[in-house]
Amino acid sequence: NLKLSGELLNDKKIGLWKEYYKNGVIKSTNLIQNDTAMINQSFFPNGNINFQGIKINNKRSGKWTSFHENGQVASEGFYKKNTKEGSWTYWNKNGTKNAEGNYTLGKKQGHWIFFDNTGTLRTSGDFSNDLGDIKTFDTVGNIQSEGTLLNGEKFGNWIYFNPDGKIIGKAVFENGLG
Numbered sequence: 001n002l003k004l005s006g007e008l009l010n011d012k013k014i015g016l017w018k019e020y021y022k023n024g025v026i027k028s029t030n031l032i033q034n035d036t037a038m039i040n041q042s043f044f045p046n047g048n049i050n051f052q053g054i055k056i057n058n059k060r061s062g063k064w065t066s067f068h069e070n071g072q073v074a075s076e077g078f079y080k081k082n083t084k085e086g087s088w089t090y091w092n093k094n095g096t097k098n099a100e101g102n103y104t105l106g107k108k109q110g111h112w113i114f115f116d117n118t119g120t121l122r123t124s125g126d127f128s129n130d131l132g133d134i135k136t137f138d139t140v141g142n143i144q145s146e147g148t149l150l151n152g153e154k155f156g157n158w159i160y161f162n163p164d165g166k167i168i169g170k171a172v173f174e175n176g177l178g
Contacts (some may be wrong), residue, residue: 068093
């Protein structure tokens with residue numbers, strides 16, 4: 001079966017290159033513009049697009065978009081030399097927004113908001129180098145808890161509230177364990 005196709009000029013890839021799965025479905029395409037820049041696309045085995053963006057010197061640069069296998073957009077944001085940089089937005093498989101915020105040097109920075117599968121705000125917080133002071137909310141907007149996230153895991157002191165806003169519990173977390 002055909003695995004790879006494209007053109008060479010002076011032993012260098014040029015133009016459109018295609019890579020294939022064993023079943024003949026396209027796995028990826030690369031449109032090589034020059035020695036340093038290419039437009040890159042990758043596909044799921046079902047033929048739907050997985051991700052797309054530009055690579056410069058073989059590193060993700062500029063705007064990139066990824067997709068769920070069902071075709072819905074999964075994420076959209078920017079890279080600088082293979083590192084997330086700037087505004088990013090994430091979506092659930094059903095098309096509702098999951099999260100949005102900014103990265104600096106690949107780490108969450110500034111205000112982030114997170115939603116559940118129905119698009120209801122569930123968590124928000126301010127981050128500095130992936131360390132965030134956040135609050136979680138129930139489906140009607142009442143605060144449920146507040147604490148710190150470090151690299152996506154609960155860290156330090158957390159406080160839990162009932163729907164009336166009264167404290168019902170406290171916990172201390174280390175390495176995501178309370």
